[in-house]
Amino acid sequence: MNMEIERKFLVTSEDYKKESYKSERITQAYLNSHPERTVRVRTKGENAYLTIKGKSSESGLSRFEWEKEISIDDARELMKLAEPDVIDKTRYLIKQGTHIFEVDHFHGRNEGLIIAEVELNSEEEKFEKPAWLGKEVTRDKRYYNSLLSKKAYKTW
């Protein structure tokens, strides 16, 4: 178990793609999409993970997280039990100063949505902002992947 501290932003241009040193396709589905006890099955390239997240702290920046790697076969079986709406996205990794930004370009029913996240060691930690970083949406629950799986961006 650990505390995940993260800030989330919209993205204003596709320049992040040029700056990216790695990209991977991610598919994920939910065994529970409730924001207070999210249970997620994810495949990322050839790997798979089961992740459980608690509710957000009052500031909206921190969340309890527990994650275990599982086999890709188990992930595929668990996805069959999951809620029907699957999140499909490509994740780009970009170094900026001492931080790594993860930029998620969504596909399918969330196409058009691009979100950048940066993980921090404390809620007060400073970080350099890339030029393509737009409005902060950390506290806006609509951008939770668990909620995007139910209420897709294209339906907003």
Add this chain to the structure above:
Amino acid sequence: MNMEIERKFLVTSEDYKKESYKSERITQAYLNSHPERTVRVRTKGENAYLTIKGKSSESGLSRFEWEKEISIDDARELMKLAEPDVIDKTRYLIKQGTHIFEVDHFHGRNEGLIIAEVELNSEEEKFEKPAWLGKEVTRDKRYYNSLLSKKAYKTW
């Protein structure tokens, strides 16, 4: 992942206690109590498990099950995120012929309820019935632990 095939019965006397070769206290809580995608955190003595179950087959006897052992510390942290109602029971193990019956004596809000379960290799498999075995309740969802956590036996 495997298919769990199980039949469930009420218990008509306390004689199972005399026949039992082992007993353990079990506490469990749910990260999802939905019968189609149950996510359970369990402590059993000094061990702990995360278990995911799918919906029942049409016969009501079989259910997909995925289980991983986790640390007791992780289990305690995950229980804090779980739905508030915890199941507390003592499990007695009893050998009968070639099978093992698990008899769960519930405590707290489910006190008064005693359920015996036997795991089978096929839905048609025969088994010897102990003298204290009562009515079969395999198909009655009220006896699912996930539902007993929400709608306790004492409130029926």
